[in-house]
Amino acid sequence: MTTITLVRGDITRQTVDAIVNAANSSLLGGGGVDGAIHRRGGPAILEECRALRASRYGKGLPTGRAVATTAGELDARWVIHTVGPVHSGSEDRSELLASCYRESLRVADELGARTVAFPAISTGVYRWPMDDAARIAVETVRSARTAVEEVRFVLFDDRAYETFAARLN
Known part of the structure; x- marks a missing residue:
């Protein structure tokens, strides 16, 4: 059984096995969560992302897919x-x-990650309405078959936290 916890704060400050990055398809960094993870994690993350682009993902990572890299200087093993x-x-x-x-x-399971921190994917510059994003996130995680023991939704502000809390309860 996966435990779902909510944290109001900075995802780059979490101590977990894996931090999920709301990336853009280029994998080369960007704004929001993506930029913050690349800045705090340091150049090792970008280096591995460039290698992925040069090999398996020449056209970029497709929407809805996931891939792992080192976490660099973050307090995690993977991004x-x-x-x-x-x-x-x-x-x-x-x-x-x-x-x-x-x-x-699925990627977390392949890696053996037991604790995973997620942001509210697509709710920033991709303009997904927070209430619907929270519903999809919570329902999907609750129904997932995974060995991950804790999924931590790390929410940047009070509105996001309160919206996810309402969906969780």
């Missing part, structure tokens, strides 16, 4: 990069968002 979908008012992309959580947990 699991996943590419969330951009929210659309005309097309239902919920399955792609759910896939980010499922695929990240």
Whole structure:
């Protein structure tokens, strides 16, 4: 049984086996969570991302997929990069968002990670409404078949924390 916990704070300050990065498909860093993870984790993460781009992901990591690298200087063993979908008012992309959580947990299982910290994927620049993102995240993690013992949702502000707390209860 996976325990789900909520933390209001900075995902780059978490002590876990794996930190999930809400990456862009280039894997080469960006803004928001992605930029923060690359800045705090240092150049080793970008180096491994470049190697992934040069080998398996020449066109970038597809939306809904996940891949792991070192965590560099973060207090974790791995960073699991996943590419969330951009929210659309005309097309239902919920399955792609759910896939980010499922695929990240699948990669965590392959690595042997037992504690995983997730951000609220796609809720920043990709404009996914927080309430719907929280519903998808919590339902997907609750129904996932995984050996991960703790999933920690690390939420940047009070609004996100309260929204996830309401969905968890």
